[in-house]
Amino acid sequence: MSTKETVFFTGGAGFIGMHVVPMLLEKDYKVRIFDNMFRGDRDAVAQLGDDVELIDQDVRYGGAVHAAMKGCSKVIHAAAVSINKSQADPYESMDINMIGNHNVFAAAADHGVDRLVYCSSASVYGDPERLPMHEDDKLLPITPYCIAKRAGEDLLGYYQRRADLSWIALRFFNVYGPGQKTTAYYTSVINHFVNRIKNGEPPVIDGKGEQSMDFIHVHDIARSVVLALESEQANVPVNIGTGIDTSIADLAHILIDAVGADVEPQFNPRDVLVSRRAADTTRAKEVLGFEPTIDVRTGMTELIRGQ
Incomplete structure:
Protein backbone atom coordinates (compact mmCIF):
# COMPACT_ATOMS: atom_id res chain seq x y z
CA MET A 1 0.00 0.00 0.00
CA SER A 2 1.58 3.25 -1.16
CA THR A 3 1.71 6.11 1.35
CA LYS A 4 2.40 8.70 -1.33
CA GLU A 5 -0.15 11.48 -1.68
CA THR A 6 -1.79 11.79 -5.09
CA VAL A 7 -2.25 15.15 -6.80
CA PHE A 8 -5.17 15.45 -9.23
CA PHE A 9 -4.04 17.72 -12.08
CA THR A 10 -6.47 18.95 -14.73
CA GLY A 11 -4.73 20.07 -17.90
CA GLY A 12 -1.57 18.51 -16.50
CA ALA A 13 -0.34 17.37 -19.93
CA GLY A 14 -0.16 20.95 -21.20
CA PHE A 15 2.66 23.50 -21.37
CA ILE A 16 2.68 24.51 -17.69
CA GLY A 17 1.74 21.04 -16.45
CA MET A 18 4.75 19.41 -18.06
CA HIS A 19 6.99 21.73 -16.04
CA VAL A 20 5.05 21.21 -12.78
CA VAL A 21 4.75 17.40 -12.81
CA PRO A 22 8.52 16.68 -12.56
CA MET A 23 8.69 19.00 -9.53
CA LEU A 24 5.81 17.11 -7.90
CA LEU A 25 7.57 13.80 -8.53
CA GLU A 26 10.75 15.20 -6.94
CA LYS A 27 8.66 15.93 -3.83
CA ASP A 28 7.46 12.30 -3.80
CA TYR A 29 3.88 12.89 -4.93
CA LYS A 30 2.00 10.65 -7.31
CA VAL A 31 0.19 12.56 -10.07
CA ARG A 32 -3.12 11.78 -11.74
CA ILE A 33 -3.35 13.88 -14.89
CA PHE A 34 -6.88 14.57 -16.11
CA ASP A 35 -6.64 16.00 -19.62
CA ASN A 36 -8.59 15.80 -22.88
CA MET A 37 -5.20 15.81 -24.69
CA PHE A 38 -6.33 18.44 -27.17
CA ARG A 39 -3.01 20.23 -26.60
CA GLY A 40 -1.33 17.57 -24.46
CA ASP A 41 1.75 15.56 -25.40
CA ARG A 42 0.96 11.87 -24.88
CA ASP A 43 4.53 10.69 -25.51
CA ALA A 44 5.96 13.17 -23.02
CA VAL A 45 3.47 12.03 -20.37
CA ALA A 46 4.38 8.38 -20.99
CA GLN A 47 8.03 9.19 -20.23
CA LEU A 48 7.23 10.62 -16.78
CA GLY A 49 7.23 7.21 -15.10
CA ASP A 50 5.01 4.89 -13.06
CA ASP A 51 3.96 7.55 -10.54
CA VAL A 52 2.07 9.45 -13.23
CA GLU A 53 -1.35 8.27 -14.41
CA LEU A 54 -3.19 9.79 -17.37
CA ILE A 55 -6.96 9.94 -17.53
CA ASP A 56 -7.98 11.05 -21.01
CA GLN A 57 -11.18 12.92 -20.18
CA ASP A 58 -12.80 16.34 -20.25
CA VAL A 59 -13.58 18.67 -17.33
CA ARG A 60 -16.99 19.40 -18.89
CA TYR A 61 -18.18 16.00 -17.61
CA GLY A 62 -18.77 16.36 -13.88
CA GLY A 63 -19.29 12.65 -13.24
CA ALA A 64 -15.94 11.82 -14.86
CA VAL A 65 -14.17 14.50 -12.81
CA HIS A 66 -15.75 13.31 -9.56
CA ALA A 67 -14.92 9.64 -10.17
CA ALA A 68 -11.33 10.36 -11.25
CA MET A 69 -10.59 12.56 -8.23
CA LYS A 70 -11.32 9.79 -5.72
CA GLY A 71 -8.31 9.11 -3.49
CA CYS A 72 -6.54 12.39 -4.31
CA SER A 73 -5.61 14.72 -1.46
CA LYS A 74 -4.62 17.78 -3.52
CA VAL A 75 -5.88 19.33 -6.75
CA ILE A 76 -4.32 21.61 -9.38
CA HIS A 77 -6.83 23.00 -11.87
CA ALA A 78 -5.16 24.24 -15.05
CA ALA A 79 -7.50 22.97 -17.80
CA ALA A 80 -8.84 25.90 -19.83
CA VAL A 81 -9.50 27.28 -23.31
CA SER A 82 -6.99 30.00 -24.22
CA ILE A 83 -7.75 33.72 -24.22
CA ASN A 84 -7.78 34.25 -27.99
CA LYS A 85 -9.77 31.06 -28.67
CA SER A 86 -12.33 32.24 -26.10
CA GLN A 87 -13.19 35.20 -28.31
CA ALA A 88 -13.41 33.09 -31.47
CA ASP A 89 -15.71 30.57 -29.75
CA PRO A 90 -17.33 31.96 -26.57
CA TYR A 91 -19.65 28.94 -26.29
CA GLU A 92 -16.85 26.39 -25.98
CA SER A 93 -14.93 28.76 -23.72
CA MET A 94 -17.83 29.11 -21.28
CA ASP A 95 -18.47 25.38 -21.39
CA ILE A 96 -14.89 24.37 -20.54
CA ASN A 97 -13.80 27.33 -18.42
CA MET A 98 -16.98 27.98 -16.42
CA ILE A 99 -18.62 24.53 -16.23
CA GLY A 100 -15.18 22.90 -15.96
CA ASN A 101 -14.25 25.18 -13.06
CA HIS A 102 -17.42 24.28 -11.23
CA ASN A 103 -17.11 20.54 -11.84
CA VAL A 104 -13.56 20.50 -10.43
CA PHE A 105 -14.30 22.72 -7.44
CA ALA A 106 -17.52 20.88 -6.50
CA ALA A 107 -15.74 17.50 -6.70
CA ALA A 108 -12.84 18.82 -4.59
CA ALA A 109 -15.32 20.01 -1.97
CA ASP A 110 -17.15 16.65 -2.01
CA HIS A 111 -13.89 14.69 -1.64
CA GLY A 112 -12.59 16.97 1.13
CA VAL A 113 -9.21 17.61 -0.51
CA ASP A 114 -6.53 19.39 1.55
CA ARG A 115 -5.78 22.12 -1.02
CA LEU A 116 -6.92 23.25 -4.44
CA VAL A 117 -4.58 25.39 -6.55
CA TYR A 118 -6.38 27.25 -9.33
CA CYS A 119 -4.46 28.59 -12.32
CA SER A 120 -6.08 32.01 -12.71
CA SER A 121 -4.78 34.90 -14.78
CA ALA A 122 -3.66 38.52 -14.55
CA SER A 123 -6.22 39.14 -17.30
CA VAL A 124 -8.88 39.36 -14.55
CA TYR A 125 -7.67 42.95 -13.99
CA GLY A 126 -8.44 44.07 -17.53
CA ASP A 127 -6.62 47.29 -18.40
CA PRO A 128 -5.01 48.28 -15.08
CA GLU A 129 -5.64 51.67 -13.52
CA ARG A 130 -2.20 51.65 -11.86
CA LEU A 131 1.08 49.77 -11.68
CA PRO A 132 2.10 47.56 -10.08
CA MET A 133 -1.17 45.65 -10.13
CA HIS A 134 -2.26 44.52 -6.64
CA GLU A 135 -4.59 41.62 -5.81
CA ASP A 136 -7.09 44.00 -4.18
CA ASP A 137 -7.31 46.27 -7.25
CA LYS A 138 -10.55 46.54 -9.21
CA LEU A 139 -11.18 43.60 -11.55
CA LEU A 140 -12.45 44.43 -15.04
CA PRO A 141 -12.21 41.20 -17.11
CA ILE A 142 -12.89 41.78 -20.80
CA THR A 143 -13.02 38.46 -22.71
CA PRO A 144 -14.98 35.26 -21.96
CA TYR A 145 -11.69 33.68 -20.80
CA CYS A 146 -10.96 36.47 -18.32
CA ILE A 147 -14.56 36.56 -17.10
CA ALA A 148 -14.45 32.79 -16.43
CA LYS A 149 -11.16 33.13 -14.54
CA ARG A 150 -12.67 35.77 -12.27
CA ALA A 151 -15.85 33.73 -11.78
CA GLY A 152 -13.66 30.75 -10.85
CA GLU A 153 -12.14 32.74 -8.01
CA ASP A 154 -15.62 33.68 -6.79
CA LEU A 155 -16.71 30.02 -6.96
CA LEU A 156 -13.75 29.02 -4.82
CA GLY A 157 -14.94 31.49 -2.20
CA TYR A 158 -18.38 29.86 -2.32
CA TYR A 159 -16.99 26.35 -1.71
CA GLN A 160 -14.71 27.68 1.00
CA ARG A 161 -17.77 29.01 2.84
CA ARG A 162 -19.94 25.99 2.08
CA ALA A 163 -17.48 23.11 2.51
CA ASP A 164 -14.35 24.64 4.06
CA LEU A 165 -12.42 24.13 0.81
CA SER A 166 -8.83 25.39 1.10
CA TRP A 167 -7.68 27.15 -2.10
CA ILE A 168 -5.18 29.50 -3.68
CA ALA A 169 -5.79 31.21 -7.03
CA LEU A 170 -2.55 32.03 -8.85
CA ARG A 171 -2.93 35.00 -11.18
CA PHE A 172 -0.27 34.21 -13.78
CA PHE A 173 1.16 37.13 -15.72
CA ASN A 174 2.75 36.61 -19.18
CA VAL A 175 4.13 33.06 -19.11
CA TYR A 176 6.84 32.05 -21.58
CA PHE A 215 7.08 38.15 -18.62
CA ILE A 216 7.47 35.28 -16.13
CA HIS A 217 9.39 32.11 -16.99
CA VAL A 218 7.47 28.81 -16.88
CA HIS A 219 10.07 27.35 -14.48
CA ASP A 220 9.13 30.02 -11.93
CA ILE A 221 5.42 29.49 -12.66
CA ALA A 222 5.86 25.78 -11.90
CA ARG A 223 7.66 26.59 -8.63
CA SER A 224 4.78 28.84 -7.58
CA VAL A 225 2.24 26.04 -8.18
CA VAL A 226 4.15 23.62 -5.93
CA LEU A 227 4.58 26.29 -3.25
CA ALA A 228 0.84 27.05 -3.36
CA LEU A 229 0.03 23.37 -3.00
CA GLU A 230 1.95 23.27 0.31
CA SER A 231 1.65 26.79 1.74
CA GLU A 232 0.26 27.28 5.25
CA GLN A 233 -1.76 30.33 4.22
CA ALA A 234 -4.69 29.96 1.83
CA ASN A 235 -7.98 31.31 0.48
CA VAL A 236 -6.53 34.27 -1.42
CA PRO A 237 -5.63 35.19 -5.00
CA VAL A 238 -1.89 35.67 -5.53
CA ASN A 239 -0.10 37.44 -8.39
CA ILE A 240 2.69 35.44 -10.01
CA GLY A 241 4.94 37.74 -12.02
CA THR A 242 8.34 39.38 -11.82
CA GLY A 243 7.10 42.85 -10.89
CA ALA A 279 2.62 42.49 -10.86
CA ASP A 280 2.75 43.61 -7.26
CA THR A 281 4.69 40.61 -5.93
CA THR A 282 4.40 41.38 -2.20
CA ARG A 283 1.69 38.82 -1.47
CA ALA A 284 3.48 36.07 -3.42
CA LYS A 285 6.46 36.51 -1.12
CA GLU A 286 4.37 36.75 2.07
CA VAL A 287 1.91 33.90 1.37
CA LEU A 288 4.04 31.49 -0.69
CA GLY A 289 7.61 32.54 0.01
CA PHE A 290 7.85 32.94 -3.78
CA GLU A 291 10.32 35.12 -5.63
CA PRO A 292 11.14 34.80 -9.35
CA THR A 293 14.59 33.42 -10.17
Whole structure:
Protein backbone atom coordinates (compact mmCIF):
# COMPACT_ATOMS: atom_id res chain seq x y z
CA MET A 1 0.00 0.00 0.00
CA SER A 2 1.58 3.25 -1.16
CA THR A 3 1.71 6.11 1.35
CA LYS A 4 2.40 8.70 -1.33
CA GLU A 5 -0.15 11.48 -1.68
CA THR A 6 -1.79 11.79 -5.09
CA VAL A 7 -2.25 15.15 -6.80
CA PHE A 8 -5.17 15.45 -9.23
CA PHE A 9 -4.04 17.72 -12.08
CA THR A 10 -6.47 18.95 -14.73
CA GLY A 11 -4.73 20.07 -17.90
CA GLY A 12 -1.57 18.51 -16.50
CA ALA A 13 -0.34 17.37 -19.93
CA GLY A 14 -0.16 20.95 -21.20
CA PHE A 15 2.66 23.50 -21.37
CA ILE A 16 2.68 24.51 -17.69
CA GLY A 17 1.74 21.04 -16.45
CA MET A 18 4.75 19.41 -18.06
CA HIS A 19 6.99 21.73 -16.04
CA VAL A 20 5.05 21.21 -12.78
CA VAL A 21 4.75 17.40 -12.81
CA PRO A 22 8.52 16.68 -12.56
CA MET A 23 8.69 19.00 -9.53
CA LEU A 24 5.81 17.11 -7.90
CA LEU A 25 7.57 13.80 -8.53
CA GLU A 26 10.75 15.20 -6.94
CA LYS A 27 8.66 15.93 -3.83
CA ASP A 28 7.46 12.30 -3.80
CA TYR A 29 3.88 12.89 -4.93
CA LYS A 30 2.00 10.65 -7.31
CA VAL A 31 0.19 12.56 -10.07
CA ARG A 32 -3.12 11.78 -11.74
CA ILE A 33 -3.35 13.88 -14.89
CA PHE A 34 -6.88 14.57 -16.11
CA ASP A 35 -6.64 16.00 -19.62
CA ASN A 36 -8.59 15.80 -22.88
CA MET A 37 -5.20 15.81 -24.69
CA PHE A 38 -6.33 18.44 -27.17
CA ARG A 39 -3.01 20.23 -26.60
CA GLY A 40 -1.33 17.57 -24.46
CA ASP A 41 1.75 15.56 -25.40
CA ARG A 42 0.96 11.87 -24.88
CA ASP A 43 4.53 10.69 -25.51
CA ALA A 44 5.96 13.17 -23.02
CA VAL A 45 3.47 12.03 -20.37
CA ALA A 46 4.38 8.38 -20.99
CA GLN A 47 8.03 9.19 -20.23
CA LEU A 48 7.23 10.62 -16.78
CA GLY A 49 7.23 7.21 -15.10
CA ASP A 50 5.01 4.89 -13.06
CA ASP A 51 3.96 7.55 -10.54
CA VAL A 52 2.07 9.45 -13.23
CA GLU A 53 -1.35 8.27 -14.41
CA LEU A 54 -3.19 9.79 -17.37
CA ILE A 55 -6.96 9.94 -17.53
CA ASP A 56 -7.98 11.05 -21.01
CA GLN A 57 -11.18 12.92 -20.18
CA ASP A 58 -12.80 16.34 -20.25
CA VAL A 59 -13.58 18.67 -17.33
CA ARG A 60 -16.99 19.40 -18.89
CA TYR A 61 -18.18 16.00 -17.61
CA GLY A 62 -18.77 16.36 -13.88
CA GLY A 63 -19.29 12.65 -13.24
CA ALA A 64 -15.94 11.82 -14.86
CA VAL A 65 -14.17 14.50 -12.81
CA HIS A 66 -15.75 13.31 -9.56
CA ALA A 67 -14.92 9.64 -10.17
CA ALA A 68 -11.33 10.36 -11.25
CA MET A 69 -10.59 12.56 -8.23
CA LYS A 70 -11.32 9.79 -5.72
CA GLY A 71 -8.31 9.11 -3.49
CA CYS A 72 -6.54 12.39 -4.31
CA SER A 73 -5.61 14.72 -1.46
CA LYS A 74 -4.62 17.78 -3.52
CA VAL A 75 -5.88 19.33 -6.75
CA ILE A 76 -4.32 21.61 -9.38
CA HIS A 77 -6.83 23.00 -11.87
CA ALA A 78 -5.16 24.24 -15.05
CA ALA A 79 -7.50 22.97 -17.80
CA ALA A 80 -8.84 25.90 -19.83
CA VAL A 81 -9.50 27.28 -23.31
CA SER A 82 -6.99 30.00 -24.22
CA ILE A 83 -7.75 33.72 -24.22
CA ASN A 84 -7.78 34.25 -27.99
CA LYS A 85 -9.77 31.06 -28.67
CA SER A 86 -12.33 32.24 -26.10
CA GLN A 87 -13.19 35.20 -28.31
CA ALA A 88 -13.41 33.09 -31.47
CA ASP A 89 -15.71 30.57 -29.75
CA PRO A 90 -17.33 31.96 -26.57
CA TYR A 91 -19.65 28.94 -26.29
CA GLU A 92 -16.85 26.39 -25.98
CA SER A 93 -14.93 28.76 -23.72
CA MET A 94 -17.83 29.11 -21.28
CA ASP A 95 -18.47 25.38 -21.39
CA ILE A 96 -14.89 24.37 -20.54
CA ASN A 97 -13.80 27.33 -18.42
CA MET A 98 -16.98 27.98 -16.42
CA ILE A 99 -18.62 24.53 -16.23
CA GLY A 100 -15.18 22.90 -15.96
CA ASN A 101 -14.25 25.18 -13.06
CA HIS A 102 -17.42 24.28 -11.23
CA ASN A 103 -17.11 20.54 -11.84
CA VAL A 104 -13.56 20.50 -10.43
CA PHE A 105 -14.30 22.72 -7.44
CA ALA A 106 -17.52 20.88 -6.50
CA ALA A 107 -15.74 17.50 -6.70
CA ALA A 108 -12.84 18.82 -4.59
CA ALA A 109 -15.32 20.01 -1.97
CA ASP A 110 -17.15 16.65 -2.01
CA HIS A 111 -13.89 14.69 -1.64
CA GLY A 112 -12.59 16.97 1.13
CA VAL A 113 -9.21 17.61 -0.51
CA ASP A 114 -6.53 19.39 1.55
CA ARG A 115 -5.78 22.12 -1.02
CA LEU A 116 -6.92 23.25 -4.44
CA VAL A 117 -4.58 25.39 -6.55
CA TYR A 118 -6.38 27.25 -9.33
CA CYS A 119 -4.46 28.59 -12.32
CA SER A 120 -6.08 32.01 -12.71
CA SER A 121 -4.78 34.90 -14.78
CA ALA A 122 -3.66 38.52 -14.55
CA SER A 123 -6.22 39.14 -17.30
CA VAL A 124 -8.88 39.36 -14.55
CA TYR A 125 -7.67 42.95 -13.99
CA GLY A 126 -8.44 44.07 -17.53
CA ASP A 127 -6.62 47.29 -18.40
CA PRO A 128 -5.01 48.28 -15.08
CA GLU A 129 -5.64 51.67 -13.52
CA ARG A 130 -2.20 51.65 -11.86
CA LEU A 131 1.08 49.77 -11.68
CA PRO A 132 2.10 47.56 -10.08
CA MET A 133 -1.17 45.65 -10.13
CA HIS A 134 -2.26 44.52 -6.64
CA GLU A 135 -4.59 41.62 -5.81
CA ASP A 136 -7.09 44.00 -4.18
CA ASP A 137 -7.31 46.27 -7.25
CA LYS A 138 -10.55 46.54 -9.21
CA LEU A 139 -11.18 43.60 -11.55
CA LEU A 140 -12.45 44.43 -15.04
CA PRO A 141 -12.21 41.20 -17.11
CA ILE A 142 -12.89 41.78 -20.80
CA THR A 143 -13.02 38.46 -22.71
CA PRO A 144 -14.98 35.26 -21.96
CA TYR A 145 -11.69 33.68 -20.80
CA CYS A 146 -10.96 36.47 -18.32
CA ILE A 147 -14.56 36.56 -17.10
CA ALA A 148 -14.45 32.79 -16.43
CA LYS A 149 -11.16 33.13 -14.54
CA ARG A 150 -12.67 35.77 -12.27
CA ALA A 151 -15.85 33.73 -11.78
CA GLY A 152 -13.66 30.75 -10.85
CA GLU A 153 -12.14 32.74 -8.01
CA ASP A 154 -15.62 33.68 -6.79
CA LEU A 155 -16.71 30.02 -6.96
CA LEU A 156 -13.75 29.02 -4.82
CA GLY A 157 -14.94 31.49 -2.20
CA TYR A 158 -18.38 29.86 -2.32
CA TYR A 159 -16.99 26.35 -1.71
CA GLN A 160 -14.71 27.68 1.00
CA ARG A 161 -17.77 29.01 2.84
CA ARG A 162 -19.94 25.99 2.08
CA ALA A 163 -17.48 23.11 2.51
CA ASP A 164 -14.35 24.64 4.06
CA LEU A 165 -12.42 24.13 0.81
CA SER A 166 -8.83 25.39 1.10
CA TRP A 167 -7.68 27.15 -2.10
CA ILE A 168 -5.18 29.50 -3.68
CA ALA A 169 -5.79 31.21 -7.03
CA LEU A 170 -2.55 32.03 -8.85
CA ARG A 171 -2.93 35.00 -11.18
CA PHE A 172 -0.27 34.21 -13.78
CA PHE A 173 1.16 37.13 -15.72
CA ASN A 174 2.75 36.61 -19.18
CA VAL A 175 4.13 33.06 -19.11
CA TYR A 176 6.84 32.05 -21.58
CA GLY A 177 9.44 29.30 -21.88
CA PRO A 178 10.44 26.05 -23.56
CA GLY A 179 7.60 23.83 -24.74
CA GLN A 180 5.11 26.62 -25.37
CA LYS A 181 3.00 26.40 -28.52
CA THR A 182 4.03 29.05 -31.03
CA THR A 183 0.42 30.16 -31.48
CA ALA A 184 0.01 31.30 -27.87
CA TYR A 185 -1.33 34.83 -27.37
CA TYR A 186 1.92 36.77 -26.85
CA THR A 187 4.35 33.99 -27.75
CA SER A 188 3.30 34.70 -31.32
CA VAL A 189 4.76 38.20 -30.88
CA ILE A 190 8.06 36.69 -29.71
CA ASN A 191 8.10 34.20 -32.60
CA HIS A 192 7.19 36.85 -35.16
CA PHE A 193 10.06 39.04 -33.96
CA VAL A 194 12.54 36.15 -33.85
CA ASN A 195 11.65 34.86 -37.32
CA ARG A 196 12.23 38.29 -38.83
CA ILE A 197 15.45 38.86 -36.88
CA LYS A 198 16.86 35.45 -37.92
CA ASN A 199 16.12 36.36 -41.55
CA GLY A 200 18.10 39.58 -41.14
CA GLU A 201 14.90 41.64 -41.14
CA PRO A 202 14.02 44.23 -38.47
CA PRO A 203 11.12 43.49 -36.12
CA VAL A 204 8.19 45.83 -36.81
CA ILE A 205 6.55 47.44 -33.78
CA ASP A 206 3.23 49.28 -33.82
CA GLY A 207 3.37 52.74 -32.27
CA LYS A 208 6.36 53.53 -30.07
CA GLY A 209 6.52 50.06 -28.50
CA GLU A 210 5.44 51.35 -25.10
CA GLN A 211 2.98 48.49 -24.55
CA SER A 212 4.44 46.27 -21.85
CA MET A 213 4.03 42.84 -20.26
CA ASP A 214 5.34 41.18 -17.12
CA PHE A 215 7.08 38.15 -18.62
CA ILE A 216 7.47 35.28 -16.13
CA HIS A 217 9.39 32.11 -16.99
CA VAL A 218 7.47 28.81 -16.88
CA HIS A 219 10.07 27.35 -14.48
CA ASP A 220 9.13 30.02 -11.93
CA ILE A 221 5.42 29.49 -12.66
CA ALA A 222 5.86 25.78 -11.90
CA ARG A 223 7.66 26.59 -8.63
CA SER A 224 4.78 28.84 -7.58
CA VAL A 225 2.24 26.04 -8.18
CA VAL A 226 4.15 23.62 -5.93
CA LEU A 227 4.58 26.29 -3.25
CA ALA A 228 0.84 27.05 -3.36
CA LEU A 229 0.03 23.37 -3.00
CA GLU A 230 1.95 23.27 0.31
CA SER A 231 1.65 26.79 1.74
CA GLU A 232 0.26 27.28 5.25
CA GLN A 233 -1.76 30.33 4.22
CA ALA A 234 -4.69 29.96 1.83
CA ASN A 235 -7.98 31.31 0.48
CA VAL A 236 -6.53 34.27 -1.42
CA PRO A 237 -5.63 35.19 -5.00
CA VAL A 238 -1.89 35.67 -5.53
CA ASN A 239 -0.10 37.44 -8.39
CA ILE A 240 2.69 35.44 -10.01
CA GLY A 241 4.94 37.74 -12.02
CA THR A 242 8.34 39.38 -11.82
CA GLY A 243 7.10 42.85 -10.89
CA ILE A 244 8.96 44.26 -13.91
CA ASP A 245 7.18 45.50 -17.00
CA THR A 246 9.10 44.89 -20.22
CA SER A 247 8.03 47.08 -23.13
CA ILE A 248 7.64 45.63 -26.61
CA ALA A 249 10.52 47.87 -27.71
CA ASP A 250 12.76 46.46 -24.93
CA LEU A 251 11.67 42.91 -25.81
CA ALA A 252 12.70 43.48 -29.44
CA HIS A 253 16.19 44.59 -28.35
CA ILE A 254 16.54 41.58 -25.99
CA LEU A 255 15.65 39.21 -28.84
CA ILE A 256 17.98 40.98 -31.31
CA ASP A 257 20.82 40.55 -28.80
CA ALA A 258 19.88 36.89 -28.21
CA VAL A 259 19.95 36.10 -31.92
CA GLY A 260 23.13 38.17 -32.35
CA ALA A 261 21.74 40.08 -35.33
CA ASP A 262 22.71 43.52 -36.59
CA VAL A 263 19.26 45.05 -37.04
CA GLU A 264 17.23 47.81 -35.38
CA PRO A 265 13.49 47.68 -34.71
CA GLN A 266 11.22 49.56 -37.10
CA PHE A 267 8.30 51.49 -35.68
CA ASN A 268 5.00 51.56 -37.52
CA PRO A 269 3.48 54.97 -36.74
CA ARG A 270 -0.12 54.25 -35.82
CA ASP A 271 -2.37 54.77 -32.83
CA VAL A 272 -2.28 51.86 -30.40
CA LEU A 273 -4.04 51.39 -27.10
CA VAL A 274 -1.03 51.42 -24.78
CA SER A 275 -1.44 48.90 -21.98
CA ARG A 276 1.16 48.16 -19.35
CA ARG A 277 1.43 45.25 -16.96
CA ALA A 278 3.51 44.62 -13.87
CA ALA A 279 2.62 42.49 -10.86
CA ASP A 280 2.75 43.61 -7.26
CA THR A 281 4.69 40.61 -5.93
CA THR A 282 4.40 41.38 -2.20
CA ARG A 283 1.69 38.82 -1.47
CA ALA A 284 3.48 36.07 -3.42
CA LYS A 285 6.46 36.51 -1.12
CA GLU A 286 4.37 36.75 2.07
CA VAL A 287 1.91 33.90 1.37
CA LEU A 288 4.04 31.49 -0.69
CA GLY A 289 7.61 32.54 0.01
CA PHE A 290 7.85 32.94 -3.78
CA GLU A 291 10.32 35.12 -5.63
CA PRO A 292 11.14 34.80 -9.35
CA THR A 293 14.59 33.42 -10.17
CA ILE A 294 14.85 34.01 -13.95
CA ASP A 295 14.95 37.57 -15.31
CA VAL A 296 13.46 38.25 -18.73
CA ARG A 297 16.77 38.85 -20.54
CA THR A 298 18.26 35.57 -19.27
CA GLY A 299 15.05 33.59 -19.89
CA MET A 300 14.43 34.94 -23.40
CA THR A 301 18.09 34.48 -24.39
CA GLU A 302 18.09 30.82 -23.23
CA LEU A 303 14.78 30.24 -25.01
CA ILE A 304 16.04 31.61 -28.36
CA ARG A 305 19.45 29.94 -28.20
CA GLY A 306 17.83 26.63 -27.24
CA GLN A 307 15.60 26.58 -30.33
